[in-house]
Amino acid sequence: xxxxxxxxxxxxxxGYHHGFVVDFADWAALAAYxxxxxxxxxxxxxxxNASGGLDGILVFDLxxxx
Numbered sequence: 001x002x003x004x005x006x007x008x009x010x011x012x013x014x015g016y017h018h019g020f021v022v023d024f025a026d027w028a029a030l031a032a033y034x035x036x037x038x039x040x041x042x043x044x045x046x047x048x049n050a051s052g053g054l055d056g057i058l059v060f061d062l063x064x065x066x
Contacts, residue, residue: 016058030061
């Protein structure tokens with residue numbers, strides 16, 4: 001059987017099926033996004049539907065200098 005689309009060639013996807021990338025101008029913009037009611041509602045739905053609830057969610061913030 002061939003690899004599914006959610007498998008990395010390195011075989012290190014660790015069971016995660018989806019990913020999101022969001023770019024912010026600065027940390028203040030990230031903080032505003034995190035506090036926004038739409039983000040809070042979407043986050044709650046993602047946690048509700050994730051395998052293991054919050055334990056099935058991985059989030060990290062990576063600062064990038066251009």
